Amino acid sequence: MKYQLSCGDAVPGCSARFEEDSRDRLLELVSAHAREDHGVAEVTPEMLEAIGANIVVSA
Ligand SMILES: [Zn+2]
Numbered sequence: 001m002k003y004q005l006s007c008g009d010a011v012p013g014c015s016a017r018f019e020e021d022s023r024d025r026l027l028e029l030v031s032a033h034a035r036e037d038h039g040v041a042e043v044t045p046e047m048l049e050a051i052g053a054n055i056v057v058s059a
Contacts, residue, residue, distance in 0.1 A: 002058045005030060009054040
């Protein structure tokens with residue numbers, strides 16, 4: 001399974017894309033990206049839920 005996420009789906013204009021074989025790992029990467037590149041001080045569970053809704057899973 002591949003879990004993919006385009007940050008641009010949540011943040012217009014951001015071209016960052018992520019692909020991992022673990023959903024948890026993907027969310028970790030996205031959290032770090034949000035902190036470092038979008039200045040998000042703390043990624044809340046609500047934010048993770050919203051981000052998770054954009055994850056595309058492929059075989
Ligand atoms: Zn981004």
